[in-house]
Amino acid sequence: MVSDVQTWRQRLEWGVGANAPRPDGTLKVTGEFAYSSDLYLADMIWGVTLRSPHPSAWIRSVDVGPALAMPGVFAALTHEDVPGEKFYGLELRHQPVLAVDQVRYQGEPVALVAADHPERARRAAGAIVVDYEVREAVVDPRRAAFDPSCPSVHEGGNVLRHQPVRVGSDLGAPVVVTGEYEVGMQDQAFLGPESGLAVPAEDGGVDLFVATQWLHVDRDQIAPCLGLEPERVRLTLAGVGGAFGAREDLSMQVHACMLALRTGRPVKIVYNREESFFGHVHRHPARMRYEHGATEDGRLLYVRAEILLDGGAYCSSSPAVVGNAASLGVGPYEVPNIHLDAYGVYTNNPPCGAMRGFGAVQACYAYESQMDRLAEACGVSPVEIRVRNAVSQGSKLATGQVVDSPAPLAGMLRGLAAQPLPAASGGGPLDMPGGVAQTTRGEGVRRGVGYAVGIKNICFSEGFDDYSTARVRAELLGGEPHVLVHTAAAEVGQGLVTIQEQIARTELGVDRVTVAQADTTVGSAGSSSASRQSYVTGGAVKAACEAVRARLDALREGGLSLVEALELAGAVEETRRYRHRPTFPMDPVTGQGDSHAQLALCVHRAVVDVDVELGLVKVVELAAVQDVGRVLNPLALEGQIHGGSAQGLGLALMEEIQVTGGRVLNPSFTDYLIPTILDMPPMRLTILENPDPHAPYGLRGAGEPSTLSSTPAVAAAVRAATGLPLTRVPIRPHDIALPPSTSRRIS
Known part of the structure; x- marks a missing residue:
C-alpha cells in the first residue's frame, strides 16, 4: 500500500511543496470574507468599555447610575460584578478584569456598558x-x-525578571567598541480591531466567537473570571484580521461574556482604532548597553551587555521576552566570553x-549595530566581520546549547554580498x-548599503510543554474520498x-x-x-493522517480500493498530539541550558537613498537570504518573508507609539x-532548504526571522x-538632517 500512497503523492497537484491556493484568498481579496467585526445576531446588543484617562491613580468611587438611567442601556458593570476571579493573565494572573481600587496605565478598563446601539453604549459609558x-x-x-526610591508598580518590586548569561571570564581585548542603543515601542498595527460576539447558552455557559491567537488559553483565563467550568465556556475562532502577537492576551473576551451572561442577550464588542491602541499589548521598548572586545583582525573575544525591556503595567509574556533577549542577545556569533544581563521591568x-x-528583535538591533x-x-567589511564570527553546525550558543542542525551562515552572507546592487536612481519623482x-531633486541625496543577520528561536522555549492536537477523519462524501482536518490552531493570516x-x-x-473551523x-x-x-x-496533522492511513492500509491488504475500504469502514478517524523535542529553563544564575527547540x-x-538635508529616506531595495529547512508552500513563504521585512522596515524608519508621562500621544493610523x-x-x-x-518534513518556522534582520540592515544603510x-x-x-554644506549629489 505504501507504493500506492507514493503514486498518489506524485499525482497530487496541491500537496506539500506546491503553491496551493488559499481557501480564503478570493473572499479576502473581494471583501466577502467574514471577520469577527462582521458577526451579527438579530437580537444582539453592543458592549463598550470605559477606560482610565490616567496612567496611575487610585479609584475612590465609580458611579454607574447615570449610565443605567439612559434609555436603551441594559447593563453597566464594575469589578464588583465580576462573577468569579477578578484577575487574569498569560503568565501571572494579576491583571484585573476591571480595575478594582487603582489603575496602572492609561486605557485600563474600569467599567462596562451594554446598550441597544453602539453609539448609545458609548454615550452611556x-x-x-x-x-x-x-x-x-x-x-x-x-x-x-535600579532606583530603590522609585515607587513599586506592583508589590514585590519593579523587576519582573532578571536573566543573566555568564560564559567564561571577563577578558581584555586589543579592539573594544561600545554603544548604547534604544528601540521604540512598536505596535502590531493589525487591520482588524479587537472584536467578538458572546452568546449566552442554555446550560448557563457562554459561546464566544472571537478573533484570537490562542483559543484554549483564552478559555482557561475566561472561565475562572466567569465562575464557570471550562467546558461551559466554548470558543470558536472568528475571522482574524491580523495578529502579530497582540491577540495572545485577552482584550474584550471576558467583558463580552460578562455582559452576555448578565443581560441574557448576545453581546458584540468591536474596538475602534483608538481603543485598539489601548486595548492590546505592544512591542517592548528597549534600552541596551553593549561592549564588544575582539582581536585586531575582528575575531570576538568577549561581549558585555545590558538589555532593559519596559514591560509596562502588567506581566503579559514579558518573562519569555526577557528569556529570548538574553539567550539570543549576542547573536549568531561564536563568543568565548559573555557577561550579559537582561531585565524586564514594570512601569x-x-x-x-x-x-x-x-x-530577539530588540537585541538584534543592538548586536548588529555593534558588529x-x-x-x-x-x-x-561589515560582511567579513560577520563571516569571521559566524556560528555553524556544531557551534555553541550563549546558553551553551549546541547548534545541531545546518546553519550555513557564512555562506548566506557571502552569497548575499555577491548579488548585484541596484542601479543608481533614475531621478524621477518616485525614485x-x-x-x-517632490521635496527634493537629488541635490542632497546619498546612497548607503547595510547588512544584518538575525537568529530567532522557533516554537516555545524554556521547558514550556509545547504541543498541538489534530483530529483527522476520512470518509466518503458523494461517493468520493474526503478528509476533514480539525484543530484549534488559529489562522491569523499566515496561511x-x-x-x-x-x-x-x-x-x-x-x-x-476540508479544514474545520478552529474551536x-x-x-x-x-x-x-x-x-x-x-x-x-x-x-x-501529519501524525493523525499517518494513523488514519495505517488503518486504511490494513483494510486494503485484501486488495480493496480506497473507496471500497471507506465503504467498509464507514469512516476512519484518529486524533494525535504532537510535541517537539524537550527544552529546558535557562539557569537563573548562568543562563545555561538547551532552552530552544529550533x-x-x-x-x-538594505540599499537606501537618504536626503541628508531634509532627513528623508527611501529604501531602494531589500535583499534577503533565509534558510527555511523545507518549503511547504512557496508563495505563502515568500509572503511571510516580505511581511516580516516590512514590519522590520517600519521599526527602522517610522513606527513608534509616542508615550510621554505614561500617556499615548498617537493612537491612530493618522499619527x-x-x-x-x-x-x-x-x-x-x-530561499535555502537545509532540512x-x-x-516534520525538515521545516523551519519562517514567519519571524526576517523581522529581526531587516531593521538593523536598514539602519546600517542609513x-x-x-x-x-x-x-x-x-x-x-x-536624526538625519545635516547642514546643506555637507550634502552632495549621488555620483
Missing part, C-alpha cells in the same frame, strides 16, 4: 462618573529597575508583550526620497489552513480536504505565535505610521549614507 486620585506615574524603566507605561520576533562598529574599528511630493490541507493531501493521497471542542493547538504552527500543528537564520542587505506599498521596495529573496532532522551613529530606531528626519 461616558456618563459613568469615576473619582480618581492621580498619583506619580513610574515611566522611566531604568529608574524603575506605568502601556503593557507590552508578544510581537513578531519578541525579545558594524567593530568592522570599522578593525578595518574590515527620490519624499516621492511624488495555516492551506498548510493543513496540503499535509492531509500528501499523507492520505486525497484531493478533497475548543478539539484539543489545544497552542498559540499562533513563535513561528510554531507549521511545526507543531503541521506535525500533529533556531532559524535570516540575512538582509502612527506604518509602511505602505510606496515605502516597501522590491525584494530579492534567496532540520528534528522537525548610517552608511549619512556617517551618523544613529543609535535609536525608528530613525526620524531630525
Whole structure:
C-alpha cells in the first residue's frame, strides 16, 4: 500500500511543496470574507468599555447610575460584578478584569456598558462618573529597575525578571567598541480591531466567537473570571484580521461574556482604532548597553551587555521576552566570553508583550549595530566581520546549547554580498526620497548599503510543554474520498489552513480536504505565535493522517480500493498530539541550558537613498537570504518573508507609539505610521532548504526571522549614507538632517 500512497503523492497537484491556493484568498481579496467585526445576531446588543484617562491613580468611587438611567442601556458593570476571579493573565494572573481600587496605565478598563446601539453604549459609558486620585506615574524603566526610591508598580518590586548569561571570564581585548542603543515601542498595527460576539447558552455557559491567537488559553483565563467550568465556556475562532502577537492576551473576551451572561442577550464588542491602541499589548521598548572586545583582525573575544525591556503595567509574556533577549542577545556569533544581563521591568507605561520576533528583535538591533562598529574599528567589511564570527553546525550558543542542525551562515552572507546592487536612481519623482511630493531633486541625496543577520528561536522555549492536537477523519462524501482536518490552531493570516490541507493531501493521497473551523471542542493547538504552527500543528496533522492511513492500509491488504475500504469502514478517524523535542529553563544564575527547540537564520542587505538635508529616506531595495529547512508552500513563504521585512522596515524608519508621562500621544493610523506599498521596495529573496532532522518534513518556522534582520540592515544603510551613529530606531528626519554644506549629489 505504501507504493500506492507514493503514486498518489506524485499525482497530487496541491500537496506539500506546491503553491496551493488559499481557501480564503478570493473572499479576502473581494471583501466577502467574514471577520469577527462582521458577526451579527438579530437580537444582539453592543458592549463598550470605559477606560482610565490616567496612567496611575487610585479609584475612590465609580458611579454607574447615570449610565443605567439612559434609555436603551441594559447593563453597566464594575469589578464588583465580576462573577468569579477578578484577575487574569498569560503568565501571572494579576491583571484585573476591571480595575478594582487603582489603575496602572492609561486605557485600563474600569467599567462596562451594554446598550441597544453602539453609539448609545458609548454615550452611556461616558456618563459613568469615576473619582480618581492621580498619583506619580513610574515611566522611566531604568529608574524603575535600579532606583530603590522609585515607587513599586506592583508589590514585590519593579523587576519582573532578571536573566543573566555568564560564559567564561571577563577578558581584555586589543579592539573594544561600545554603544548604547534604544528601540521604540512598536505596535502590531493589525487591520482588524479587537472584536467578538458572546452568546449566552442554555446550560448557563457562554459561546464566544472571537478573533484570537490562542483559543484554549483564552478559555482557561475566561472561565475562572466567569465562575464557570471550562467546558461551559466554548470558543470558536472568528475571522482574524491580523495578529502579530497582540491577540495572545485577552482584550474584550471576558467583558463580552460578562455582559452576555448578565443581560441574557448576545453581546458584540468591536474596538475602534483608538481603543485598539489601548486595548492590546505592544512591542517592548528597549534600552541596551553593549561592549564588544575582539582581536585586531575582528575575531570576538568577549561581549558585555545590558538589555532593559519596559514591560509596562502588567506581566503579559514579558518573562519569555526577557528569556529570548538574553539567550539570543549576542547573536549568531561564536563568543568565548559573555557577561550579559537582561531585565524586564514594570512601569506605568502601556503593557507590552508578544510581537513578531519578541525579545530577539530588540537585541538584534543592538548586536548588529555593534558588529558594524567593530568592522570599522578593525578595518574590515561589515560582511567579513560577520563571516569571521559566524556560528555553524556544531557551534555553541550563549546558553551553551549546541547548534545541531545546518546553519550555513557564512555562506548566506557571502552569497548575499555577491548579488548585484541596484542601479543608481533614475531621478524621477518616485525614485527620490519624499516621492511624488517632490521635496527634493537629488541635490542632497546619498546612497548607503547595510547588512544584518538575525537568529530567532522557533516554537516555545524554556521547558514550556509545547504541543498541538489534530483530529483527522476520512470518509466518503458523494461517493468520493474526503478528509476533514480539525484543530484549534488559529489562522491569523499566515496561511495555516492551506498548510493543513496540503499535509492531509500528501499523507492520505486525497484531493478533497476540508479544514474545520478552529474551536475548543478539539484539543489545544497552542498559540499562533513563535513561528510554531507549521511545526507543531503541521506535525500533529501529519501524525493523525499517518494513523488514519495505517488503518486504511490494513483494510486494503485484501486488495480493496480506497473507496471500497471507506465503504467498509464507514469512516476512519484518529486524533494525535504532537510535541517537539524537550527544552529546558535557562539557569537563573548562568543562563545555561538547551532552552530552544529550533533556531532559524535570516540575512538582509538594505540599499537606501537618504536626503541628508531634509532627513528623508527611501529604501531602494531589500535583499534577503533565509534558510527555511523545507518549503511547504512557496508563495505563502515568500509572503511571510516580505511581511516580516516590512514590519522590520517600519521599526527602522517610522513606527513608534509616542508615550510621554505614561500617556499615548498617537493612537491612530493618522499619527502612527506604518509602511505602505510606496515605502516597501522590491525584494530579492534567496530561499535555502537545509532540512532540520528534528522537525516534520525538515521545516523551519519562517514567519519571524526576517523581522529581526531587516531593521538593523536598514539602519546600517542609513548610517552608511549619512556617517551618523544613529543609535535609536525608528530613525526620524531630525536624526538625519545635516547642514546643506555637507550634502552632495549621488555620483
